[in-house]
Amino acid sequence: MKVTGVIQAGGRSERMGGRPKALIELGGRPIIERVLAALAPTFDDVLVVTNTPELYAYLGLPMVGDVYPDHGSLGGIYSGLKAAAGQAAFTVACDMPFLHPDVVKLVASRAGEGDVVIPRVGVQFETTCLPHIAERLAAGRLKIVDFFARVRVVEIAEADVARYRDPRVVFMNVNTPDELERARALAAELG
Secondary structure, three states: EEEEEEEEEOOOOOOOOOOOOOHHHOOOEHHHHHHHHHHHHOOEEEEEEEHHOOOOOOOOOOOOOOOOOOOOOHHHHHHHHHHOOOOOOEEEEOOOOOOHHHHHHHHHHHHHHOEEEEEEOOOOOOOOHHHHHHHHHHHOOOHHHHHHHHHHHEOOOOOHHHHHHHHHHHHHOOOOHHHHHHHHHHHHHOO
């Protein structure tokens, strides 16, 4: 099964003062480049969902805008799925600097087993189904997991992710200045 890597680089970044999180330097390079480095070993086809393509043109990747502007992460996921060339898409936020390539490979390898393949860390899913997502978007119901009851969901256990790196680190987002400081400390430690 061909899977397209999709990097979500939308959002207003309000908690970071409007500064694009994807372009914040961490460990000597922008966070989005760290995300791309985690995807590149697994996917030949990677695209970026963004409404500011001029910021990411230097990556040389295809880019698509939001089909449903101002509809949060779920709208971005929908846009990436709709644009993906593969039969499936691996979608990841642009602000996850410690995503591990082997975790990406693990999730992608299970793509044919369900409509959604998603790691579970504790009681929370960590981030497919265009009609169900479109229905939620049209209704203004933007919580990602709301459509899961209508599709086949394959969960990847926290222990499977932990073989490669602490799941709390793998799925860490950089949304606030405090999280950025914590990420800088981790980057210095992990490289």
